[in-house]
Amino acid sequence: MMNRPKTNLGVTIGKLRLANPIICASGTFGFGEELRGFVDFGSVGAIATKTITLEPRAGNPPPRIFETECGVINSVGLENPGVDKFISEKLKAMREIDTKFIISVGGGSIFEYSKIVQRLDETKDVDAIEVNLSCPNIKNKKIVSQDKKETYKVVKALRKVTSKTLIAKITPEVSDIVSVAVAAQDAGADALALVNTFFAMAINIETAKPYIGNIYGGYSGPAIKPMSLYRVWRVASVVKIPVIGGGGITDADAAIEFLLAGATAVSLGTVNLVYPNKAKEVLAGIIEYMRRKNIKDINKLRGSMNV
Amino acid sequence: MKPKQVTVKVDKIERVKTDVFLLSFVSGYLAKESRPGNFLHIKVNSTILRRPFSVHKVSGNKIYVLFRIRGRGTDILSRYKKGEILDIIGPLGNGFEVRRPKTEDRRLKTGIQNILIAGGIGVAPLMFLAQHFTKTLNTNHQPLITILLGAKNKKEVLCEQELKKLGCKVYVATEDGSKGIKGTVIGLLERSLWTREPGTQTNLYSCGPKEMFWNINQILEGRKDVNCQVSFEQFMGCGLGICCACTIETKNGYKKVCKDGPVFDIRDIW
Numbered sequence: 001m002m003n004r005p006k007t008n009l010g011v012t013i014g015k016l017r018l019a020n021p022i023i024c025a026s027g028t029f030g031f032g033e034e035l036r037g038f039v040d041f042g043s044v045g046a047i048a049t050k051t052i053t054l055e056p057r058a059g060n061p062p063p064r065i066f067e068t069e070c071g072v073i074n075s076v077g078l079e080n081p082g083v084d085k086f087i088s089e090k091l092k093a094m095r096e097i098d099t100k101f102i103i104s105v106g107g108g109s110i111f112e113y114s115k116i117v118q119r120l121d122e123t124k125d126v127d128a129i130e131v132n133l134s135c136p137n138i139k140n141k142k143i144v145s146q147d148k149k150e151t152y153k154v155v156k157a158l159r160k161v162t163s164k165t166l167i168a169k170i171t172p173e174v175s176d177i178v179s180v181a182v183a184a185q186d187a188g189a190d191a192l193a194l195v196n197t198f199f200a201m202a203i204n205i206e207t208a209k210p211y212i213g214n215i216y217g218g219y220s221g222p223a224i225k226p227m228s229l230y231r232v233w234r235v236a237s238v239v240k241i242p243v244i245g246g247g248g249i250t251d252a253d254a255a256i257e258f259l260l261a262g263a264t265a266v267s268l269g270t271v272n273l274v275y276p277n278k279a280k281e282v283l284a285g286i287i288e289y290m291r292r293k294n295i296k297d298i299n300k301l302r303g304s305m306n307v
Numbered sequence: 308m309k310p311k312q313v314t315v316k317v318d319k320i321e322r323v324k325t326d327v328f329l330l331s332f333v334s335g336y337l338a339k340e341s342r343p344g345n346f347l348h349i350k351v352n353s354t355i356l357r358r359p360f361s362v363h364k365v366s367g368n369k370i371y372v373l374f375r376i377r378g379r380g381t382d383i384l385s386r387y388k389k390g391e392i393l394d395i396i397g398p399l400g401n402g403f404e405v406r407r408p409k410t411e412d413r414r415l416k417t418g419i420q421n422i423l424i425a426g427g428i429g430v431a432p433l434m435f436l437a438q439h440f441t442k443t444l445n446t447n448h449q450p451l452i453t454i455l456l457g458a459k460n461k462k463e464v465l466c467e468q469e470l471k472k473l474g475c476k477v478y479v480a481t482e483d484g485s486k487g488i489k490g491t492v493i494g495l496l497e498r499s500l501w502t503r504e505p506g507t508q509t510n511l512y513s514c515g516p517k518e519m520f521w522n523i524n525q526i527l528e529g530r531k532d533v534n535c536q537v538s539f540e541q542f543m544g545c546g547l548g549i550c551c552a553c554t555i556e557t558k559n560g561y562k563k564v565c566k567d568g569p570v571f572d573i574r575d576i577w
Binding site for chain 2: 034059066070076211222273274275277
């Protein structure tokens with residue numbers, strides 16, 4: 001590249017300083033290390049890991065994924081090795097990757113959430129913690145972020161046990177997402193991540209069986225982009241903390257829309273499953289847009305939708 | 308083997324049967340790196356996720372993919388034209404473990420039997436395996452490769468002539484009896500196992516519907532002298548072992564078809 005003008009792509013999420021605003025969303029990038037040699041991590045601002053729970057989880061019965069016309073339904077059910085194995089086996093390999101890591105955590109109770117966050121707080125090499133308050137695929141468990149009081153309680157408890165950057169990932173499946181976002185903010189979250197998937201299902205009419213083993217799952221992919229964009233705009237217009245916006249982003253144009261709507265960083269999800277190197281292309285597209293619009297600092301782009 | 312993302316140009320797509328197509332394209336890398344049982348994760352237009360296809364055969368630097376129209380992805384792929392671009396990640400998956408005869412078996416030149424069992428379109432990865440066997444084992448006067456083909460009827464029998472040309476012994480079973488024996492490959496398999504010489508070590512390699520695997524496993528109960536590798540399919544996400552979407556149930560918990568498989572030892576399943 002010739003005469004590269006000084007463009008600032010760095011963004012700040014709590015105490016976390018990212019080289020660029022692209023985050024690979026939890027569940028779509030593993031622990032990063034699986035993709036070594038395949039992905040250019042220089043274009044990835046941060047990786048949100050697969051959600052870790054206190055104990056190992058086997059996950060949900062297969063089939064766990066089904067593609068519909070414009071999106072993908074999944075019900076993996078937080079299959080993960082548990083926090084101990086994560087720390088002893090995964091973290092070491094992750095350390096060799098030159099990007100930031102946001103460790104996504106899940107729990108069935110405030111006790112479980114607190115225990116795991118405590119463990120991670122004591123662990124070096126953990127850059128930030130994302131509390132998954134929004135997984136749609138846990139049987140007999142309510143989604144925490146469907147209830148603003150529960151959201152407040154969980155985030156408040158976790159704030160007490162960690163000084164690391166704490167991100168609350170919330171569900172779009174709620175009548176008033178702004179009030180949930182505000183509850184997380186008031187409880188001390190450093191940032192918000194939205195959206196997680198929408199409830200969805202599909203049925204094979206020949207066998208009359210659901211395509212997903214767990215009957216229903218979470219919907220993602222291009223179909224949800226306009227809906228997640230709307231929610232990110234609503235939340236970012238009100239809260240004072242950074243919003244990591246995403247849901248159905250497939251290219252740079254979509255990522256720019258989320259930045260214009262007020263997101264500080266954008267997350268790529270389902271698209272990573274198809275093009276693991278998508279971050280590189282999206283980042284290049286954002287840089288090209290900034291040049292074209294003569295924007296020197298990505299933070300100037302944030303929330304600059306023209307209304 | 309290191310998977311790579313490559314773009315290739317469609318060389319040819321020909322209709323082999325009513326709803327079965329043979330795709331070919333040139334890729335030096337995939338041709339060199341693919342092993343029997345590996346799969347390619349192909350992105351076709353207008354779908355969101357990639358679709359997994361096993362490598363059907365390799366000839367020079369040309370790769371062949373045999374597929375049946377099963378849904379939207381395969382339907383769209385079947386309409387591709389020569390020269391159109393496909394984005395592929397591959398080769399992926401563990402592939403078949405080709406069991407070589409032990410030294411003493413080689414000396415005796417007996418005692419080993421390789422049987423490939425294909426249910427319908429399940430012949431797709433087995434052709435590549437047969438290719439591999441006939442290239443390596445038969446040069447050593449090793450016993451013939453037997454392949455059992457199952458189909459609904461005469462019209463739907465796949466790859467019979469080509470497998471014969473490779474030097475395989477081919478037996479056919481059709482559900483309506485219009486060709487070969489009336490019934491399924493399970494009937495053929497039972498015969499093969501009964502008629503072999505005592506002391507023979509039998510290696511089975513199979514691809515087809517899960518029900519077929521289950522039936523094979525029933526026959527194998529208590530048969531330590533027979534081992535069996537089966538290639539599974541499942542709706543898939545990334546193909547790279549990161550999303551944990553393509554799991555199947557095994558005796559040792561859920562396993563990923565893309566990374567732990569697609570080839571599994573049948574005794575690890577049931």
